[in-house]
Amino acid sequence: MQADEAWGGRWSENHLPMARAYMEMACRKKSLVCLAADRSTMAGLNQLIDEVGPYLAALKTHVDLVDDWTPEAWAALCSKASAADLLIFEDRKFADIGGISRKQMSGVYDIRSWADLVTAHLISGPDIVDGLQAGWGDVGREGGVLLLAQMSSRGNLLDPDYTAKVVALGKSHAGVFGFIGNGSRPEELKLLRKAIGDAKLIWTPGVNLAVGDGEMGQRYGDPREAVLAGSDCIIVGSGIHKAESPALQAKAYAEASWNAFNERKMVQ
Numbered sequence: 001m002q003a004d005e006a007w008g009g010r011w012s013e014n015h016l017p018m019a020r021a022y023m024e025m026a027c028r029k030k031s032l033v034c035l036a037a038d039r040s041t042m043a044g045l046n047q048l049i050d051e052v053g054p055y056l057a058a059l060k061t062h063v064d065l066v067d068d069w070t071p072e073a074w075a076a077l078c079s080k081a082s083a084a085d086l087l088i089f090e091d092r093k094f095a096d097i098g099g100i101s102r103k104q105m106s107g108v109y110d111i112r113s114w115a116d117l118v119t120a121h122l123i124s125g126p127d128i129v130d131g132l133q134a135g136w137g138d139v140g141r142e143g144g145v146l147l148l149a150q151m152s153s154r155g156n157l158l159d160p161d162y163t164a165k166v167v168a169l170g171k172s173h174a175g176v177f178g179f180i181g182n183g184s185r186p187e188e189l190k191l192l193r194k195a196i197g198d199a200k201l202i203w204t205p206g207v208n209l210a211v212g213d214g215e216m217g218q219r220y221g222d223p224r225e226a227v228l229a230g231s232d233c234i235i236v237g238s239g240i241h242k243a244e245s246p247a248l249q250a251k252a253y254a255e256a257s258w259n260a261f262n263e264r265k266m267v268q
């Protein structure tokens, strides 16, 4: 299916190249799944991509939790992810002022050189998005920023007023790819989608086929419900990487997300 037809308003209203790259990727892979690859060894991460790459649209990393990280091993992992047709998303949750965020895109991890997407809090104001975009510009690359409008963890401080301010500042910013929404609460997601309209994507952590409470305050909602409520990508971690068969689980999440995406189009 053509991406413009599949995504409708999301496609026509979002001109950020990386957003369109994601929408095309999702159609090619028939999956709205981003794997939260929270394993702490390079071998574990490589194994995951080999096993589940075909069922994913994107790979989410936390580069700073890997025990045996080296620049060479990371470059090889990123090449493997690209060969598996995946966008690479570093969930760095930048939060500093614009100029420092730009510098933090380089440094030891040099995130600007390999990440297609990054997360940021808007707590320091909208210049953080310009700083991150300038970071990619410094190495001649393009990327997209996902702003945290909501979080999935219990007791978080991103209340509805804060969410509304993040949406108001982010929704017309050209460098914003989309927003992080709370995948565990479809009713909150519906409100978020209503406030954003079609102009930006919503990606949602806090999703698991086994709904309920997770470790240390994490909360989980159902993938289908998240997509029907307006999520454009379900971020799934332990539901896949801790499963007995990551490949079987990844396939199940891909199917659930893609079926819900098609179901959503019917009712729109």
Ligand code: 5BU
Pocket: 036, 037, 038, 091, 119, 148, 150, 151, 152, 153, 180, 205, 206, 207, 214, 218, 235, 236, 237, 238, 239
């Ligand atoms: P899980 O194993 O499916 O619970 O992993 C969730 C991932 O999503 C993990 O990498 C978190 O850092 C990430 N996450 C989250 O869980 N909740 C949030 O609000 C945000 C990110 Br933002």
